[in-house]
Amino acid sequence: MIPLRLERGASFGMYVHVPFCARHCPYCDFTVAVVSRVPHEAYGGAVVGEIERRGRAHAGQALRTLYLGGGTPSLWSVGQIGRVVGCVARLWGLPPEVTLEVNPEGVTRERLEAWRGLGVNRLSFGVQSFSAPVLRTLGRAHSPEGAFRAVALALEAGFPHVSVDLMHGVPGQGEAEVEADLRALAALEGVDHVSAYELTWEPRTSFEARRVRGMLSVPEQDAVVTLERLQRAGLGELGFERYEVSSHARAGGRSRHNEGYWSGREVLAVGVGAHGLRVSGGMAVRRANTRSLRRYLEAWSRGELAEPSEEERLTAATHLGERLLTGVRTVSGVDGAALRRRFGEGVVELVPLFERWASRGWGRVFDGGFVPSSRALDHADTLGLDALQHVEARWGGEAFARFGLEQVVDT
Numbered sequence: 001m002i003p004l005r006l007e008r009g010a011s012f013g014m015y016v017h018v019p020f021c022a023r024h025c026p027y028c029d030f031t032v033a034v035v036s037r038v039p040h041e042a043y044g045g046a047v048v049g050e051i052e053r054r055g056r057a058h059a060g061q062a063l064r065t066l067y068l069g070g071g072t073p074s075l076w077s078v079g080q081i082g083r084v085v086g087c088v089a090r091l092w093g094l095p096p097e098v099t100l101e102v103n104p105e106g107v108t109r110e111r112l113e114a115w116r117g118l119g120v121n122r123l124s125f126g127v128q129s130f131s132a133p134v135l136r137t138l139g140r141a142h143s144p145e146g147a148f149r150a151v152a153l154a155l156e157a158g159f160p161h162v163s164v165d166l167m168h169g170v171p172g173q174g175e176a177e178v179e180a181d182l183r184a185l186a187a188l189e190g191v192d193h194v195s196a197y198e199l200t201w202e203p204r205t206s207f208e209a210r211r212v213r214g215m216l217s218v219p220e221q222d223a224v225v226t227l228e229r230l231q232r233a234g235l236g237e238l239g240f241e242r243y244e245v246s247s248h249a250r251a252g253g254r255s256r257h258n259e260g261y262w263s264g265r266e267v268l269a270v271g272v273g274a275h276g277l278r279v280s281g282g283m284a285v286r287r288a289n290t291r292s293l294r295r296y297l298e299a300w301s302r303g304e305l306a307e308p309s310e311e312e313r314l315t316a317a318t319h320l321g322e323r324l325l326t327g328v329r330t331v332s333g334v335d336g337a338a339l340r341r342r343f344g345e346g347v348v349e350l351v352p353l354f355e356r357w358a359s360r361g362w363g364r365v366f367d368g369g370f371v372p373s374s375r376a377l378d379h380a381d382t383l384g385l386d387a388l389q390h391v392e393a394r395w396g397g398e399a400f401a402r403f404g405l406e407q408v409v410d411t
Contacts, residue, residue, distance in 0.1 A: 001394055002346035004316035008279045009342065012058050013065040013260040014095075016047060016084060017271035018073035019293060022105075026139045026206035027199060031273025032071050033293045043271075043293075044080035046300035048087045050270040053305060055091055057278055058268055063092035065257040067099045069124075074102040078114040085118050094119050097161075097256045101126065104142040104150035112157040122161035122255075123154050124195075130184035131177035134170050139206075148184055155190035161253060163193035168231055169224040170199050171216050178227050182234035192253030196231055197246040198224060245329045245377050262330050263338060264323040272296045273309075284319040286312045316343055317395035324350075324387035328372055329380040336369030346395075353390045357383065 019033040066088055068081065085098065099122040100115055115123075129135050130144040142150070154162050166181050185191060201208050201218060210216040232242060240248035247258065261267065269276030273291045277284060288310040290296055299306035314322075320343055327334035334354075339347040347368065354370040357363060362383065363372040376383060 002349060003344075004320060004346040004395055005344040006279060006282050006284060006316040006319060007342055007344070009061070009264075009266055011062040011064040012266040012268060013067065013257050014051075014063060014088065015257075015267055015269040015271075015274055015276065016051075016066070016068045016073075017071060017269070017274040017289075018043075018068055018076050019071040019272045020075045021070070021072050022075065023139070023141060024206075026210070027202070029202035029205050030071065031291045033272070035293075038075060038077075039297065040077040040080050042297050042301075043076070044083045046297055047084055047271050049300055049303075050305055051084070051087050051091070051268075054270065055268060057280065058092075058266070061266070063088065063095045064265070065097045065099070065260060066095050067101075067257040069099075069101045071101075072103050072126075073100055074106060074111070078111065078118070081115070081120075082118045085120075089119070097122055099124055099161075099163075099255070099257055102150070102154075104147040107150040107153060109153060109157065112154055112159070116157060116159065121159065122163065123159050124163040124193075125151055125154070125165065127151070127164050128167045129170070129173075129177065129181060131173070131180045134167075134173050134177050137170055137172055138167070144180070144184070148188070151188050151191065155188065161193065162188075162191050163195060163253075163255065164188075164191055165195045165197075166231070167197060167199050168227045169219055171219060173219070173227065175227065175230055178231050178234070181231070182238070185235075186238055192250040193255060194235060194240055194248045195246060196228075196235065196248060198228065241331075242374070242377065243331045245380055259330075259332070262326040263332075263335065264319065264326070264342065279319075282316070284314040284316075286310070286314060315396075317391055320347070320395070321388045321391045324391070325384040328370070328383040328387065329377065331372065331374065331377070333363065333366075333371040334369045336367040339369060349394050350387075350390065353387065357386075 017031065019031050020038050021032045021034050024032055024034050088094070098120050100120045101124045103126050127147045128138055128140060130147060132144055135142065135144065151162060151164060164185065168178060185194065201211060207216060211218060235248045239250050242248050243254055244262065247255065266278050267276045269289070272289060272293050274289045276287050287308050290306045290309050296306045324334060351365065351368060354365045357370060358365050361373065362376040363370055
């Protein structure tokens with residue numbers, strides 16, 4: 001067995017979590033803070049302080065992307081967003097992709113112009129649907145018309161990249177609702193990215209509680225698959241390529257930030273509830289910030305960083321397992337050269353696995369890596385589990401055990 005080693009990457013991404021929301025969507029389990037008064041200045045100071053202090057660990061690396069997510073980052077004042085972007089630019093320079101998540105309500109020409117002036121060049125709209133009944137079920141505040149108008153304004157404002165989130169598998173949703181989404185996208189020609197994902201019934205959410213009480217019914221899986229296929233076919237006709245299981249882009253519209261996650265790039269994650277990854281001393285360190293806004297702000301008022309809710313040191317094998325799990329979900333697949341740079345020559349022992357997949361028509365082996373076929377994306381979980389079993393057999397059980405897996409469906 002050739003051992004693995006773990007080397008630091010040349011570049012990283014940054015994620016800033018902005019937890020503020022006007023309301024808590026019933027299906028959402030993200031870290032959010034529904035507040036009557038947003039602590040703009042205090043949160044900005046704490047975020048900038050965390051960037052300056054924890055960013056020292058990324059000295060010498062190039063910043064590839066900056067992503068402000070939430071929550072509803074567009075609720076945060078333009079001045080504080082500018083404060084964060086300015087801090088990042090001072091320490092690393094402004095990265096080529098700067099994304100701001102936006103809810104359709106509250107979008108104005110003035111705010112759009114201000115965001116562009118700060119260097120934001122990509123907006124990600126949490127639309128979820130252009131159908132009024134679906135939006136009501138999801139508890140969203142905007143209307144289909146309002147969502148369409150907000151996205152159209154962003155395109156008029158000249159943002160080079162605009163993404164729209166769409167959801168399927170919502171109770172009561174049918175083909176007519178999915179077709180309404182596709183008609184709206186057809187009319188918004190400048191949108192270059194769509195995140196199209198299935199509703200997940202998360203524990204401890206209002207949706208899950210209502211399901212348990214019989215107030216909401218989970219759609220039959222066959223019906224969900226039908227809607228997903230209809231959605232995917234429609235997106236293809238509109239010129240969107242499926243480049244990851246749930247991500248579709250027109251030419252030049254792929255999310256560099258998300259591609260960084262899928263390729264195992266390090267992420268400096270700051271703000272309440274943010275999750276990041278750093279490679280240091282031959283280990284991958286995964287950190288999750290506290291989910292408490294109060295603790296986060298109180299700690300910084302004392303000039304301290306809040307204790308993380310979780311900090312875990314991953315072995316090279318565990319990190320490799322995660323890299324394979326995400327890689328087989330993308331059309332780019334698992335880059336053999338990148339694996340060798342990160343883990344050393346030991347990854348040659350993955351080639352028999354890749355050759356077995358190729359012999360079954362799941363894709364092709366290339367430069368010691370693997371490029372999945374488009375058909376294989378629909379079986380990404382099976383390939384990922386198979387990969388974890390392979391890692392376990394060669395480098396120990398920790399990677400496999402981490403995911404709580406007991407058996408793998410043979411491909």
